[in-house]
Amino acid sequence: MVLSTSLSSLLALPVLAFFSLSARASPHPPRTPLSTAASTLKLAVRINSSGVKNIAGADRARVRDLQAGRSSSISATNAATIYTADVGVGSPATYYTLLIDTGSSNTWIKDKAYKKTSTSQDTGGKFSITYGSGSVSGEEYTDIVTLNSDLVIEKQSIGVASKSTGLDGLDGLLGVGPVYLTQGTVSNVDEVPTVTDNLYTQGTIGSEVLGVFFAPASSGDSSGELTFGSYDASKITGDINYVPITSTSPASGYWGIDQSIAYGTTSILTETAGIVDTGTTLILIATDAFRKYQSATGGTPDEATGLLKITSDQYNQLSSLYFTIGGVTYELTPNGQIWPRSLNSAIGGTTDGIYLVVGDIGSNSGSGLDFINGYCFLERFYSVYDTTNSRVGFSTTEYTYATSN
Template identity: 80%
Template sequence: MVPSKSLSSLLTLPALALLSLSASALAHPRTTSSTAPLKLAVRINSNGIKNIAAADRARFQALQASGSSSISTTNAVTIYTADVGVGSPATYYTLLIDTGSSNTWIGANKTYEKTSTSRFTGGLFGVEYGDGSLVAGEEYTDTVTLNSDLVIEKQSIGVAIDTSGFNGLDGLLGLGPADLTQNTISNEYEVPTVTDNLYTQGTIGSEVLGVFFAPASSSDSNGELTFGGYDASKINGSINYVPITSTFPASGFWGIDQSIAYGTTSILTETAGIVDTGTTLILIATDAFREYQSATGGTPDEATGLLKISLDQYKQLSSLHFTIGGVIYELTPNGQIWPRSLNTDIGGTTDGIYLVVADIGSNSGSGLDFINGYCFLERFYSVYDTTNSQVGFATTEYTYATSN
């Protein structure tokens, strides 16, 4: 076992150490158009953190400060997980789905079972998280089974020795850009993600990931990842794509440019931010949030950290309009409120109405002025295209749902 302090020192070694090519750099054209789905399970954590706005802001601050693969380990009220097999024969681990980080690792609650396909690389593994904690351990390569159609050979796996905050979870499935793995392994500059390897090993026809979530309060309790493309049955109309933003630090993630209007009133002019499954709420810059609060009449609720409105104010609520690449995505009044059936899970009252738009903690102009988190993504299908450096969105059957 290597102490965290020693591991941290090793992980700050210059990037010159054993520079390795990313999988995206090795990608080559395919003739196949194969895609493969991975079903997800939604989990409601009644013992999760109550002030989710504070947890999301902690995640944002870490992302903004370092541009590294940081997540909040305690933000786990509503999460999507996948059961992922490691080894041959496979041992299955319940992993958090996260597009805001790129390393895949295990060991938080279930011990790594080594098999004939397990190979220790000699590398030390470490990722710093939004709450200041560090997941640390060793790097192995191993066979990873997402499902019978999605089997990856020699995938980089972090095997954690020191972890905290992953109650009921065994680790994380990283789905962000490969750049986020830089300097997380002591003897490698960058390692291929699971999506990279699925593509370079010929399992999928394009390096594209489609993500489908349903509102937590709906009758559909499952989500779905589609590797190699997107699931056309889950969308209405077409996917509209925009390039990854050029603005740092949002450019290091699945970053996009967008503007936001409340009704017909602009509250955030076009600026850069990110799309992130690991953030629960929709976070916007402080100056935009003040305008939103004034327009809605919401008052800060100490217990939840969210804005609270009355039933009469809810009836007067206008839609939010997100303009992304010239396309307007309408987030209805119902889409702006926390699922009332889950109020007590965040420390709220059963009959309270809480808004899911929260203050990011800094004024616009920082280079990361919004995060479209789970509460946005449960209303819109999203597609992450590594090959063409773009992100796409489409409406779904839940875009105009009234399940909240």
């Protein structure tokens, strides 16, 4: 895995979309754990400095894919921050820089990058995946995949893509979503085991649990991590509080939860269903809730970024947002509600502008997907995605009350 780098050196790197976290509501059938082990994969962050066109519009386009049940797109032109990993494939291993995506489950590498070794086996199958804004296709292989010294997978399905769109500057994608999403993607099988499936069935991890940690991009800590098989207790400052996957469709088809939101003491969204998704940059809420938020904050729409913009005086008057999930309330402070001011240029904003990271999902509440807790929420709270028990968990971290923005 690539190690974290200084923030200044990352600002010159190319932009790609956030990887996403989504899964079907139904868990995998329970299996007898082969191991109690867990292992952490460090992530490297890349921050765009070339300008992002309307970050809120890009997020809403993703929402339309999710609501329509399409594979959510991974854009190479719209997001400001992504996390990548150097992943070894073959024996001896060749290392590829891959986007980590828990919103899709196929792992694939661009044909021009893939180096075949004695462990590379052509399955005879063809793989093809259509995303909301592009597609990828090619030959299906199996090979050894090395995530780190503790996470080595035998005979992992690998697509070798002769055609692909997006992912400029990267070699491919590591899919760590649910196996359901591989159905119909490979010609000669119904579905292919994901890397998480194989880590579990091969006894490398003891449960199908994924812990996700981000540090705010402006915090000076430019690292993130995935923990397979458990969560990293060193990253949390409280208990992990779990909530079951919502039963409301279409949110139930992803990492969907039920929550309510209040701005200060004022309710802006009663308990309803939505999803947790690192593939979405912002915190998106139903249009009727967004209007209440806009009115309360005094924010005005900014054409360049698509975000609400506020003055310094309005920032000083901001109240916290309170997300109540499973009876537990999570406070998003005023500082957590604004885009990192040091990164304003990455989204096309002005240097001295103050932009809110709460956006309009594009439809009124009652749609069955009334909010998305995106990256800007998840960089303040540790999250756990438990396929075995069909639940999501959250905890506070050292960054929950940070003032780095």
